[in-house]
Amino acid sequence: MIILEKQNTFKAVFKAAFPHTIPVMTGYLFIGIAFGVMYAEKGYNFIWAGIMSLTVYAGSGQYLAVDFFDYAVSLLQVVFLTFMVNVRHVFYGLSLLERFKHAKKFKPYLVFSLTDETYSLYFLTKTPEGMNEGKFLFALSILDQSYWIIGSIIGSVAGTLIPFDSTGIDFAMTALFLVILTEQWLTSKNHFPAVVGVICSVLCLLLFGKDSFVLPSMICILSILLAFKKSPINKHEETEKGAEKK
């Protein structure tokens, strides 16, 4: 019991969580900087960038939002476009219902901070034995958000001081997802969901164009996964057992 409590101090939990967040740190510092630079070019200083990263906390959402600071964009459009670019988050919650069930007081923050990268991290990381899961996930997510805030402030300050060509820096995010997809592919036996995800999205991208393919992709992915729930090519039960053995 004493050991358990010792293991669950905030210090111990953060120490266990930190190494897992290093890839997100790299990505977030880069793309946070890129956001800060873009937002500074628009006329908003580091205080604005920091507040936005604190309250909104969304990669592509904040990139898109930079264009909202213009009288040509109505407030209704702001809500609609933000919803469209973030609608994929609905998926994340669905797969974390069980895991967040016992997070108690940490739950509101865990829901608020559910970004693509943090979500992917939950999916890659297992809570160490004996550690409070809610607390561990809280540590992961608060570390991630701190990188994001720091990155956007650095970008905002640097962007106004040193002219720096950050073109292409947002590839850090793409690289992070590619790494997670590769890792997922190498460790899982069931490749059906990943293949469905890629194929549906590519088809919808070709059909609906880059600005409106996310929602159709989600519907397509959901329908196919539901239709193939019991199919032998979709060996989800087996994967689950394999993962437990590891």
Added chain:
Amino acid sequence: MSNLPVSFWRSVIIIALVALTTFATRAIPFILFPDGKEIPKTVQYLGKVLPAAVIGMLVVYCFKSATPMQFPFALPELIAGAVVVLLHIWKRNNLLSIGVGTVLYMILVQYVFV
């Protein structure tokens, strides 16, 4: 503050709206299935298979602005992307794969394919 593209208060309202809407998209599933309520079997199944499918979708999402039909024919994305995957299969080091891929991509779009 006079150099802002829109007024101070309009800026505040925009940030508040973006923050609330983003939070809503994240909170919807938890509002639909609150703690204590039995999660249907189908939703449990989706919880198992969705993560991999979503990561697949996110990768495509990141490549959405590539232009395969015109210059530079999505080559920077394809080259840097392939390097990330191969390097990762070889070394299994997250930082290395992401760092090398990003720097390579920046060089490709800034100096090679211009």
